[in-house]
Amino acid sequence: MNCEVKVKDRIGTINPIFTCQPAGAQYVSIGVKDCIGLVHGGQGCVMFVRLLISQHLKENFEIASSSLHEDGAVFGACGRVEEGVDVLLSRYPHLKVIPIISTCSTEVIGDDIDGVITKLEEGLLAEKYPDREVHLLPIHTPSFVGSMVTGYDVAVRDFVKKFARKGPSNGKINFITGWVNPGDVTELKSLLKEMDIDATVLFEIESFDSPIMPNGDEASHGNTTIEDLVSTGSATHTFVLNRYEGGKAGQFLEKKFKIPAIVGPTPIGIRNTDTLLKKLSEATGKPIPESLVRKRGVALDAITDLAHMFLADKKVAIYGNADLVIGLAEFCLDLEMKPQLLLLGDDNSGYVDDPRVKALQEHVDYPMEIVTNADFWDLEDRIKNKGLELDLILGHSKGRFVSIDYDIPMVRVGFPTYDRAGLYRYPVVGYGGATWLAEQMANALFTDMEHKKRKEWLLNVW
Amino acid sequence: MPYHEFDCSKVIPERKQHAVVKGEGEDLTSCLPKGYLNTIPGSISERGCAYCGAKHVIGTPMKDVIHISHGPVGCTYDTWQTKRYISDNNNFQLKYTFATDVKEKHIVFGAESLLKQNILEAFDAFPEIKRMTIYQTCATALIGDDINAIADEVMAERPDVDIFVCNSPGFAGPSQSGGHHKINIAWINQKVGTLEPEITSDYVINYVGEYNIQGDQEVMQDYFKRMGIQVLSTFTGNGSYDDLRAMHRAHLNVLECARSAEYICDELRARYGIPRLDIDGFGFQALGDSLRKIGLFFGIEERAEAIIAEETARWKPELDWYAARLKGKKVCLWPGGSKLWHWANAIQEEMGVKVVSVYTKFGHQGDMEKGIARAGVGTLAIDDPNELEGHEALETLKPDVIFTGKRPGEVAKKKRVPYLNAHAYHNGPYKGFEGWVRFARDIYNAVYSPMHQLSGIDISKDDYATDKGFVTRRMLSDANLPEADRASPLTGYTGPFDPIAALRAKTDADYPQFERKTSTQAAE
Numbered sequence: 001m002n003c004e005v006k007v008k009d010r011i012g013t014i015n016p017i018f019t020c021q022p023a024g025a026q027y028v029s030i031g032v033k034d035c036i037g038l039v040h041g042g043q044g045c046v047m048f049v050r051l052l053i054s055q056h057l058k059e060n061f062e063i064a065s066s067s068l069h070e071d072g073a074v075f076g077a078c079g080r081v082e083e084g085v086d087v088l089l090s091r092y093p094h095l096k097v098i099p100i101i102s103t104c105s106t107e108v109i110g111d112d113i114d115g116v117i118t119k120l121e122e123g124l125l126a127e128k129y130p131d132r133e134v135h136l137l138p139i140h141t142p143s144f145v146g147s148m149v150t151g152y153d154v155a156v157r158d159f160v161k162k163f164a165r166k167g168p169s170n171g172k173i174n175f176i177t178g179w180v181n182p183g184d185v186t187e188l189k190s191l192l193k194e195m196d197i198d199a200t201v202l203f204e205i206e207s208f209d210s211p212i213m214p215n216g217d218e219a220s221h222g223n224t225t226i227e228d229l230v231s232t233g234s235a236t237h238t239f240v241l242n243r244y245e246g247g248k249a250g251q252f253l254e255k256k257f258k259i260p261a262i263v264g265p266t267p268i269g270i271r272n273t274d275t276l277l278k279k280l281s282e283a284t285g286k287p288i289p290e291s292l293v294r295k296r297g298v299a300l301d302a303i304t305d306l307a308h309m310f311l312a313d314k315k316v317a318i319y320g321n322a323d324l325v326i327g328l329a330e331f332c333l334d335l336e337m338k339p340q341l342l343l344l345g346d347d348n349s350g351y352v353d354d355p356r357v358k359a360l361q362e363h364v365d366y367p368m369e370i371v372t373n374a375d376f377w378d379l380e381d382r383i384k385n386k387g388l389e390l391d392l393i394l395g396h397s398k399g400r401f402v403s404i405d406y407d408i409p410m411v412r413v414g415f416p417t418y419d420r421a422g423l424y425r426y427p428v429v430g431y432g433g434a435t436w437l438a439e440q441m442a443n444a445l446f447t448d449m450e451h452k453k454r455k456e457w458l459l460n461v462w
Numbered sequence: 463m464p465y466h467e468f469d470c471s472k473v474i475p476e477r478k479q480h481a482v483v484k485g486e487g488e489d490l491t492s493c494l495p496k497g498y499l500n501t502i503p504g505s506i507s508e509r510g511c512a513y514c515g516a517k518h519v520i521g522t523p524m525k526d527v528i529h530i531s532h533g534p535v536g537c538t539y540d541t542w543q544t545k546r547y548i549s550d551n552n553n554f555q556l557k558y559t560f561a562t563d564v565k566e567k568h569i570v571f572g573a574e575s576l577l578k579q580n581i582l583e584a585f586d587a588f589p590e591i592k593r594m595t596i597y598q599t600c601a602t603a604l605i606g607d608d609i610n611a612i613a614d615e616v617m618a619e620r621p622d623v624d625i626f627v628c629n630s631p632g633f634a635g636p637s638q639s640g641g642h643h644k645i646n647i648a649w650i651n652q653k654v655g656t657l658e659p660e661i662t663s664d665y666v667i668n669y670v671g672e673y674n675i676q677g678d679q680e681v682m683q684d685y686f687k688r689m690g691i692q693v694l695s696t697f698t699g700n701g702s703y704d705d706l707r708a709m710h711r712a713h714l715n716v717l718e719c720a721r722s723a724e725y726i727c728d729e730l731r732a733r734y735g736i737p738r739l740d741i742d743g744f745g746f747q748a749l750g751d752s753l754r755k756i757g758l759f760f761g762i763e764e765r766a767e768a769i770i771a772e773e774t775a776r777w778k779p780e781l782d783w784y785a786a787r788l789k790g791k792k793v794c795l796w797p798g799g800s801k802l803w804h805w806a807n808a809i810q811e812e813m814g815v816k817v818v819s820v821y822t823k824f825g826h827q828g829d830m831e832k833g834i835a836r837a838g839v840g841t842l843a844i845d846d847p848n849e850l851e852g853h854e855a856l857e858t859l860k861p862d863v864i865f866t867g868k869r870p871g872e873v874a875k876k877k878r879v880p881y882l883n884a885h886a887y888h889n890g891p892y893k894g895f896e897g898w899v900r901f902a903r904d905i906y907n908a909v910y911s912p913m914h915q916l917s918g919i920d921i922s923k924d925d926y927a928t929d930k931g932f933v934t935r936r937m938l939s940d941a942n943l944p945e946a947d948r949a950s951p952l953t954g955y956t957g958p959f960d961p962i963a964a965l966r967a968k969t970d971a972d973y974p975q976f977e978r979k980t981s982t983q984a985a986e
Contacts, residue, residue, distance in 0.1 A: 020536025042632030044511030084504030
């Protein structure tokens, strides 16, 4: 077997690929309309995540903290959640949903956020806000378990669990995108529209990319409503595009409401998009229209110019969220490229049994490594000390110095991508995403050829 | 009563004492807001935690050190690559960050052996780095790991390494300020006095409370070296771990950011008798006075005067060019702590802008005292501001520009208020004479951006001009300027994109050589 799956062989982390669970839950919370998350923990757990999100999207989002201080750490801090909820409700009249998101500190001291919610529902909400629609939900995201990816997964499930109700079938599918960008949602919705499929999209985040208006009163927020979340219990199917970023919600809906969950594929590349469309067609009975044959053809037309001439045999390392990394690796193989190293930044023991990982192990005919619980040193050490040669790196901005210091071109993809302009606006999924990715990779290689003066004349006649 | 009550905060009445408007004839006794109190939960304050105050603000700018956080990965990840404290060793501390990656089993069974293995792994990965700082986090503080014991154990096993331990978990105090204090005291207790330095000058200083944002420290160090002063250590920007162990041998502590680093200066005075001199690298007048004060202390005023004269002649005309064009522009000065008073007076006096509001996220009442004293009548001063108060203030005050952090900058953007990064700067450094012109340049570029002008036009309602294909900043800034100013042959800042590169290229030969005093003279 050429492809090995291994756990990082060090115990510590040098330059982490992921942040911790509460960040994932916070990213979910901003996708919901009239919702402000209250993170129960130290203030840094919110302040830095808000900064991170604003670095990526160049927008501000509201997330609150219970501001755990020393006294709370010693004597328990449930009272600060109660106060926090009251302060939020009294100052934000439109606010309807407050997820209480736990952190390592408040999980270690054992604050009972479920109990606090019951207390608030029976006390504060009934007494002070009796005529107001308010929903509180607990989201347990201790930082010492999983990663931002599992935090995302848990939070999607908890939102669905809180709101989903079984009604008469609404004829819609649930469409859980996973941790993606506004540009991805736009691309995915255009596929659904072409297929004439009515879907509840979790989450409606196209509006993250919001304008400056002349009157200066715009703000970025998600647009998934409580009604959307309620209706997920009445859907015909649940499509979970990213197994690790919505899989738990799919399982919940299947178990509780007998709504079949269709997991994957992560629709990165032509082939995975084809598969998604076939599955959508099978589930809904809707045919794949001619318009998508054309759209696919436009993508193939663009990629054909690039694949066997420029991309073939290029060695690439990919890191980030597992579904993204695997989807990109699959697409790279279709592009005749040679992914050398896949870095998955958390210790999810399920990765090794992922059928996509097993398929890579079965079919890759050159040495390839997949490392779980990986950090950036797994990449840099191989380049610096172990002779790994790469033509390209695919991943998010936190790995930028590996690219810079070893002069390896890099295409920014994933979360966060703060060191390149506007990437959140472009898809990596669907046919549009396939084109964009292939062209970004080709342009990165072209720039590198010119920068290093390596066959830069090749492009004279292309 | 000068307290300012925000409409959005009427429901949390305790906030009323955290904001004041400085009235006519009022002094600090009547208009000092409360400060550095616990945050109101759910208020969406902008404060960070004591861990970040210790690790991110003060610890990490130290350049030749493995900075390892003992906890889950998030604390490390979140505070990594969010600031611009560069260093002259290829930015090691900016590029590499370490986490012990505490998982659930460690929470249950303890994480001390995990920590030890981490320390060894980190030193093995970077064999050229022999110094380490370990930062406690919320999780490992609560489970009670004895980090100091592990550090001692490793130092005993590996005599060539030295480890500093900072116990400042995120919850330790109302804001990041608690962490500043903790790391100051921990450093002097654990490390100062453990190494003897080589003294090469008659005039030896520690440069304290300076974090080398975009090269600030290197600019200031250049002035000190031109005065023949030995900068023994910098606490901590571009600072070296071993240099900082020798802080006790300086003749003078030159203190820049008093908010974050006065504690160590005060301890150095108490324990080693080293006097503290507060200085200010921002603004021609304040910087000139600072160099003069240092010169005066050592009896080398003429060296300071020579630098001030040379730099002023070179850069003042360019500063004045901007000042003429920035006159009367309204500024919200909303930084973290000390810049509210470092900048408040200087930008008004030297750039002609009007500060309409100051705020501090983690400052204490002392910072507000200085800020309000330096601000004009009508200034709105806010302690620990929150999201809605920020909105309300921007809508009421309608500033032309705001100096604040990256994320609040996005809030301002939507309100059509251009922002400059007060923590990490836009195109700094901002310290030094040239740096101050760069700051003025950045303000000018923000305020007079043609894009900013376009964003105010509602094409569906407004009657807008169609006779131009473009507008330049000059067309906007000079429209109502007096003829004398408009006629200036200058065009603004003329320095390079990166002024630090030239400083780093300098060698000892590029600095004046001053005669050392004989030992008897020195003794007198």
